[in-house]
Amino acid sequence: MADIELANVSKSFGTERVIDNLSLVVNSGELIVFLGPSGSGKSTLLRMIAGLESIDSGTLTIGGKRSEHLAPGQRGVAMVFQNYALYPHMTVRENMAFGLHNIRMASDEIERRVHEAARILEMGELLGRRPAQLSGGQRQRVAIGRAIVKEPKAFLFDEPLSNLDAALRVRTRVELAELHQRMKATMIYVTHDQTEAMTLADRIVVLHDRKIEQIGTPMEVYLRPASRFVAGFVGSPG
Ligand code: ADP
Ligand code: MG
Numbered sequence: 572m573a574d575i576e577l578a579n580v581s582k583s584f585g586t587e588r589v590i591d592n593l594s595l596v597v598n599s600g601e602l603i604v605f606l607g608p609s610g611s612g613k614s615t616l617l618r619m620i621a622g623l624e625s626i627d628s629g630t631l632t633i634g635g636k637r638s639e640h641l642a643p644g645q646r647g648v649a650m651v652f653q654n655y656a657l658y659p660h661m662t663v664r665e666n667m668a669f670g671l672h673n674i675r676m677a678s679d680e681i682e683r684r685v686h687e688a689a690r691i692l693e694m695g696e697l698l699g700r701r702p703a704q705l706s707g708g709q710r711q712r713v714a715i716g717r718a719i720v721k722e723p724k725a726f727l728f729d730e731p732l733s734n735l736d737a738a739l740r741v742r743t744r745v746e747l748a749e750l751h752q753r754m755k756a757t758m759i760y761v762t763h764d765q766t767e768a769m770t771l772a773d774r775i776v777v778l779h780d781r782k783i784e785q786i787g788t789p790m791e792v793y794l795r796p797a798s799r800f801v802a803g804f805v806g807s808p809g
Contacts, residue, residue, distance in 0.1 A: 574599040574725055574757045575620060580629035582615060589615050591781040602751050602758045606768040607778030613761040617727045621650045634724065644674065649718035650727040653734065655710045657702045664698040667716045688719040708739045725757035744770065765805045769793065777801050
């Protein structure tokens with residue numbers, strides 16, 4: 572079953588149309604990358620899927636259900652933001668547990684999930700620290716941990732590595748690829764960085780000027796770009 576399906580979706584802010592009649596099927600377990608320049612609507616698309624932004628027309632279906640019948644908390648998706656959005660006054664453990672307390676999950680189940688996420692991300696010894704006592708890379712892992720504890724069907728990453736230095740960006744990218752292998756969850760990963768897209772994606776969706784310019788595997792997009800724009804953006808040969 573298709574996990575997430577958009578059909579003829581459009582979205583405007585005021586008079587500015589930012590998504591124009593877009594259709595896309597994201598398969599269960601797939602790692603799909605939305606690649607495009609700044610302003611091409613990547614974050615807006617993710618926010619619509621997460622339920623943080625409404626759609627003007629068209630349909631969005633998640634797990635076979637129409638989005639208008641699904642509140643954000645019912646979608647089985649968890650978003651990881653570019654700026655981490657951690658609570659500074661809470662410990663790592665509390666940051667990860669916060670959303671689960673909010674939905675009144677039993678404490679022993681919360682504790683189990685937090686420990687499982689800490690094990691996956693190898694940060695068990697950091698659970699008692701506050702964000703100010705962590706490096707940039709560690710903060711990003713807490714943000715990922717906060718998504719893992721929700722045990723979502725799909726992870727939505729909005730440029731998760733853009734605030735990390737070059738070496739850490741490569742390391743975290745490799746870890747995310749391993750995480751995808753292990754969790755077998757659907758991942759939608761937004762970036763303007765073609766190297767990230769090439770190394771991570773099962774399929775790349777190239778966004779430009781409100782529309783999908785091309786959908787394909789990294790090799791297809793690189794070797795057979797559908798337009799001059801795609802060729803230029805991914806640095807195709809020739
Ligand atoms: P990207 O993530 O690819 O950089 P965005 O989805 O953030 O692109 O933005 C796409 C376009 O929509 C931009 O022109 C941006 O200024 C506009 N936009 C995004 N969010 C809002 C908003 N809440 N109100 C008005 N305009 C917005
Ligand atoms: Mg964005």
